[in-house]
Amino acid sequence: MQRRLITADITLGSLFDGIGVFPLAAQRNGIVPLWASEIERAPIYITKRHFPAMRHLGDITKLHGSEVPPVHIITFGSPCQNFSMIGNRAGLAGAKSSLFYHAIRIIREMRDASGGVFPVIAVWENVMGSLSSNDGLDFNAVLAAFQSAEIPMPASGQWAAAGMVRGGQPDIAWRLMDAQYWASPRLARRQRIFLVADFGGRRAAEILFKPRGMLALSEAGTAGGLPAAEGDRSAFLEAGRRVPIVRPFQMFRMRAAAKHQEHTQFQNSFGFANDPFPTLLASAVNPFAFYYEDDPLGGCVRYPSETESERMMGLPEGWTKLGVDGEEIRPAQRYKALGNAIALPCADYIMAGIRETLEK
Structure with a gap:
């Protein structure tokens, strides 16, 4: 009962x-x-x-x-x-x-x-x-x-x-x-x-x-708020800026393509729309390919920022930024x-x- x-x-x-x-x-x-x-x-x-x-x-x-x-x-x-x-x-x-x-x-x-x-x-x-x-x-x-x-x-x-x-x-x-x-x-x-x-x-x-x-x-704009945007939350940069296309960068795919000199597969290492977004790991940070639809050659491969990582978890922006006494938490710890x-x-x-x- x-x-x-x-x-x-x-x-x-x-x-x-x-x-x-x-x-x-x-x-x-x-x-x-x-x-x-x-x-x-x-x-x-x-x-x-x-x-x-x-x-x-x-x-x-x-x-x-x-x-x-x-x-x-x-x-x-x-x-x-x-x-x-x-x-x-x-x-x-x-x-x-x-x-x-x-x-x-x-x-x-x-x-x-x-x-x-x-x-x-x-x-x-x-x-x-x-x-x-x-x-x-x-x-x-x-x-x-x-x-x-x-x-x-x-x-x-x-x-x-x-x-x-x-x-x-x-x-x-x-x-x-x-x-x-x-x-x-x-x-x-x-x-x-x-x-x-x-x-x-x-x-x-x-x-x-x-x-x-x-x-x-x-x-966006509220205390501890997340930025408003459309699409995949992991694609978001700061509110008010252009939203790039974001794909998980496939490092293993890239390495295999480079080894076998397969040009098309090498390009595909920059990710497809249906590639699953990798989980955030405590031991490593996964890189992503960022580029704009009208400027694919102007893109880059980089790691998500700490703020973007918070957004990918649905957490309020800046949740891990500061400690109790106002000191900034080091990026590696975040x-x-x-x-x-x-x-x-x-x-x-x-x-x-x-x-x-x-x-x-």
Whole structure:
């Protein structure tokens, strides 16, 4: 039986917080971010600037769930380096991805200390590779950790891009979401698994699969706003200037063409309209080809700026520019933080679903 939320404020705690995208989405949906856990200096300074009332609790390995202020929602995007297709694919056995179990421990400790009341909802986010690493056994371990029970592998041996585990506690649903389809104008390609665990009922599927309206991204000129423009958001330069054609620069295509002296293929390395936009990476920045339709020879190949990278994630312009004391965050730190972050519209959709279901 579902338990109705009776408190006036729905609250959130963010583990592995990064630059505070889950707290931002929560705030945009009327949910109060109470605390965060993060160890990287630059992201902490960034989020302290945007959420001065949100407590920072420090290293997750040193936290105990019974001593952390109880919240209705706990979000965590545990480190993905060992799951990623470009990582070492060590999976949950990897030194960084194994930190996942500290989040599970904190959730259990909080529920034990609160008599099974808090948290009501947990949200886990990770890279697409977490579905397939170690032949799917890692995602199986993730589900088993949430359920505290054995979960059978699919008969196919492969996990679907969306699914549910129902019958035990919590109620679980997961979904692969690609950020480029969750906002208009379109964002950068960014495929992430989002898992919702409902400890208070059977609402995970309603939160994660029910169609609902999306919050608009801020327009140009507003505080922390995004520039208004048409087309793909990654193509936008500063408001008021000409909008160039932007294509992901295909470095591997270019190298192969140069090696085999294939002139046409070399030209094609500057990208096609249907080439997928690469995800932003914490370890590297992808170059793009910029040119104007009436002046293709006057174009260039360059990396997106930090501001353009924020726009590709749907974040307010300048979100990562300054720390709490007004000091500028170094470009390398901004790129890394953005590469580790999630896209705002995806987080918005999930937070809207949580608020909607908890307030019924």
